[in-house]
Amino acid sequence: MLIRLIYLSRPVGPQTVARTDSILRKAHAWNTENDITGMLCEGQGVYLQALEGDRNRVTSLYARIHADPRHKELELLHCESIVERRYRGWSMAHVSLSDVDPQTKIAWPEFDPYSASGALVMARIDALVACGRAVRATP
Numbered sequence: 001m002l003i004r005l006i007y008l009s010r011p012v013g014p015q016t017v018a019r020t021d022s023i024l025r026k027a028h029a030w031n032t033e034n035d036i037t038g039m040l041c042e043g044q045g046v047y048l049q050a051l052e053g054d055r056n057r058v059t060s061l062y063a064r065i066h067a068d069p070r071h072k073e074l075e076l077l078h079c080e081s082i083v084e085r086r087y088r089g090w091s092m093a094h095v096s097l098s099d100v101d102p103q104t105k106i107a108w109p110e111f112d113p114y115s116a117s118g119a120l121v122m123a124r125i126d127a128l129v130a131c132g133r134a135v136r137a138t139p
């Protein structure tokens with residue numbers, strides 16, 4: 001059975017390019033092997049990740065991610081059974097919510113995902129993907 005899970009968290013320490021690269025490299029390798037797809041939005045003091053795949057595998061991956069000391073305050077925003085994947089073809093798409101990127105600011109103005117509903121957050125993610133903000137997380 002396929003599911004999609006979306007959670008939100010806050011980084012512990014600075015969200016450096018090196019740290020993001022290390023997360024994406026691991027995600028690309030493990031997710032490809034385990035048929036997990038999804039996307040990671042990061043920047044502006046948040047991680048926002050969607051994971052899709054077999055329920056059992058997504059659940060155990062989420063448990064591992066939950067225990068990762070590089071972030072904290074994890075909140076589960078959304079979890080549903082799905083028939084089709086939304087991020088088919090992406091082992092882990094990456095959207096950077098960089099402070100210095102004016103295009104991102106337009107896409108995400110003063111948005112606080114911690115006080116928004118799961119549905120609204122998902123709509124924001126879709127908007128970022130639709131306007132071409134997602135890039136492939138390949139090593």
Ligand SMILES: Cc1cc2nc3c(=O)[nH]c(=O)nc-3n(C[C@H](O)[C@H](O)[C@H](O)COP(=O)(O)O)c2cc1C
Pocket residue numbers: 023026027028030031040047049061064065066068070071092
């Ligand atoms: C925000 C965030 C997202 C992550 N996403 C994934 C992912 O999609 N797939 C993955 O295998 N690891 C991901 N990781 C890394 C895992 O938390 C963990 O470090 C990695 O799977 C190695 O786990 P292990 O040391 O218990 O083997 C992520 C970590 C963070 C902080």
